[in-house]
Structures are given as structure tokens and as C-alpha cells.
Amino acid sequence: MFNKSMFHSLPSDEQEWILEPLCFPEQPATDIGTNSSSHHDMEVVTCVLCSHSTPLSEKDGLLKHLVLEHKLVIADVKLIADFPKYMEYWKNRISEQPITDFCSVIQTNSQGPVEKQEHYFLLCDVLPEDRVLREHLQQKRLEEILEQQQRERDDDSFQRICMFCNDEYTGNRSSLLNHMARDHSFSVGLPDNIVYCVEFLDHLQRKLDNLQCLYCEKTFRDKTTLKDHMRKKQHRRINGNNSEYDCFYIINYLELGKTWEEVQSEDDREMVEDEDDDWSDWQAHPVCAVCLFCEQQSESMEKIYTHMAETHGFDLHKLKTELNLRFYQQVKLVNYIRREIHQCRCYGCQEKFGSKPEVIRHVIEAGHVMQLPETSTWDQPQYYFPTYENDALLCALSDSDSESEHTGPWGDVPVIAEDISNLKVLKQTSILSHLLKNTDSSS
Secondary structure (H helix, E strand, C coil): CCCHHHHHHCCCCCCCCCCCCECCCCCCCCCCCCCCCHHHHCCEEECCCCCCEEEHHHHHHHHHHHHHHHCEEECCHHHCCCHHHHHHHHHHHHHHCCHHHCCEEEEECCCCCHHHCEEEEEECCCCHHHHHHHHHHHHHHHHHHHHHHHHHHHCCCEEEECCCCCCEEEECHHHHHHHHHHHCCCCCCCHHHECCHHHHHHHHHHHHHCCECCCCCCECCCHHHHHHHHHHCCCCCCCCCCHHHHHHEHHHHCCCCCCHHHHHHHHHHCCCCCCCCCCCCCCCCCCCEECCCCCCEECCHHHHHHHHHHHHCCCHHHHHHHHCCCHHHHHHHHHHHHHHHHCCECCCCCCECCCHHHHHHHHHHCCCCCCCCCHHHHCCHHHHCCCECCCHHHHHCCCHHHHHCCECCCCCCECCCCCCCCHHHHHHHCHHHHHHHHHHHHC
């Protein structure tokens, strides 16, 4: 999926490229709606602007080629149902008309020197033609998936041994799935909700062969230990949060860009709500902010601010006050520091190092923790976009000082001050003066 953090490293050829979304460690995701068959991955995809081509399985290499060679970024690639067909369509269209007829043009380093400015092209579904194409490909994919599912439902040649016992089941796939649910308490859902059932079972079998728990995905030393673990921990189920299973469920193909959880939540909202809903037991999932200089995390933003100040000598509140930073300037500054440290470069003196620990040690030992470059270096449009897409620290930035200036005795109701920069003109044009004149003349 396209992530705007790509543009953080584009202004200068001397800087490293960030060609994929950065994210603090979490479970990796897989493409939703990708056919699990290997022959699909061997399809060849050709660049829309030249003859360069790669197998579909190496799609990331092609996307990198588009950015480096043609300065073209395709948004939300993960949501394109048939990437080869999508590329083929736009290759034909761009051969007929200039690329600027279809793409938004993004200028990087817009406030910097002209020689360091570059123009990148963004192809996304903001363009109605692109949106229609994506929806058409999604609809076509859905039709193919439904046809595949129907073939599996009608297939009576299914034959497979249960992965939990030695019983063999033939005929329809539902006989094995129902057996596992009934006799082994292992349910993957209703058979009519599943597609690519053979590939699904193969995938689960490989995990068990590798002595891996199907739910928590921990690896064990032997089958007996694994079996006992799954029984005692009640782990005879798959992990619904693991997106590698999404391609085996029909619901993930229903709407463009929506997972089964999002579709299900919409269904829930359509149900009649109880008038006596009690939300007292609601527990929000805590969001942890990560320190700018180490792996320290905290659910309390004040704790992370205190940690950075006491451990690393970095006081964001002090910088905000001294530099009179507005909210979005704080956002840019945090994203800039994140990016420089990710690139193993000191954000104060621009010196390059071989690893993150080296640059952190240099920043602290050289006293560069609170030393920022010229404002024009980091106060750039590209730093509006997060370096790490799940950076919770950005959510904690405060703009309370500026907000308090515009808050009057009526609490949250904003009071907008009248511009009195030219008081003489204001008095001459004020409607009050006209009313006073009319009053005097009438009397």
C-alpha cells in the first residue's frame, strides 16, 4: 500500500531511499484477496512507462523501479484486486495521453533550492477513471472467487486425511471440516464461507508439520508437546488477527479495501440497538508511544516525555516553548528526527554513521540532542507525513498554548479577536460609527 512516508527521503540524491512504509514492530500483514495458487505469482507484470517486467511475486521490485526510474507512485497497491491487469490498462492509456492527464504531481522540497526540487507522479483512485478500474477489477475478482467456491462445493472428488487423526474423508470437503469441528473442537468456520479449501488445509498442515501452534504460532520441540499445548491452552483454532488466512474466506472479497472485520462491524451497526446499552465495561486498547532515541515504550505520554528528558536530555516541551512551535511544526520536527535516526544520521550536524546505536551515542556525547538545524531544513511539507505510520507519539503532541489564546469565559466556545492592526481604518469603516451618525442626525 502506498504510504506517504516514501517522500521523506526523496528531495536529495545524496540521501537514502525509503521505498516502503516504516512501522514499529508488529505482526506483518499479507495481501488480502491474493490467490494462493503459485501460478498466479508467476504472472509477468510490465512497467507502465517502459519495457521493464518482473514476476508478480516480485511486485515490490517493480514498484521500486517505478519510483526510482520514473518517479511514479501507485497508491494503495494492496487494494488492487488484479495488479497485472491494472498495469496493463494504464500502460495502454499512458501511451495515448501524457501521464499528467492521469496523475497528481507532487513537488518535494518545495521551499528548498530549485535544483533540489523534484516532481513525482501519484496515480490513485482520486481519478474517477482509476476508481472505476479498481472497482471493475474487484468485481471481476469476486465473480471468479464465487465461481471457484461453487466448484469446490459441487466437487465430490475431495479426499484427505484429517490432520489430527488418521481418519480419511472422501466426497465433499464439508465432511472433513465438520469432522474436525465435531470430534476435535477445531473449527475454521462454515464450509460455505471458505474458498481455496485445499490450499487452506495445506497451509495449516505445514504449520503442524513444523511443530507450530495454529493459534499462538509458537514452535515446540515435538508433536506430543505441541498437542498438549493446543489442548490445555484451548488453542485448537486459528488466530483471527493473522491476515495470512484472509484469502481463504469469501467475506474478504466482498468490498474493495475492506477486511472481514470491517464488513462485520457494518453488519453489527445495522442491528437494532438496545436502549439500555451499558458501556461501563468498555476497555479501550492502550496505545504505546515509542521514544525517539531507543526502544522504550509507554502508554503514558508524560512518562515517555519524562524518559526522553531524563535519559537522553531531549525536552520536547522546552523546544516547543523556545521555538514557539505550532502543532504541525511539532509534527514535522518529530517526523524529521525519526527519519534522520532511521537513516543513521545525526539530525543536528548531518554526520552519517553505520548503525542506529552509533548515531544515538554520537548525538548524546556530542551534545547534539537539543541542537536542531535551521528551521527550513525540517519545516518542510514532506514531514507532514509520519516516518512510522503507527507513531503514537504524534497523537500526543499538544497545541494547548495556542488554543488557550482563543478561549474566552464561555469555555469551549471560541472567541475570535477582531483584527485591530489598522485601528484608524477600522474606526472609519465600522458600522457602529454609521449608526451613531444616523442617531445624531435624527435627533
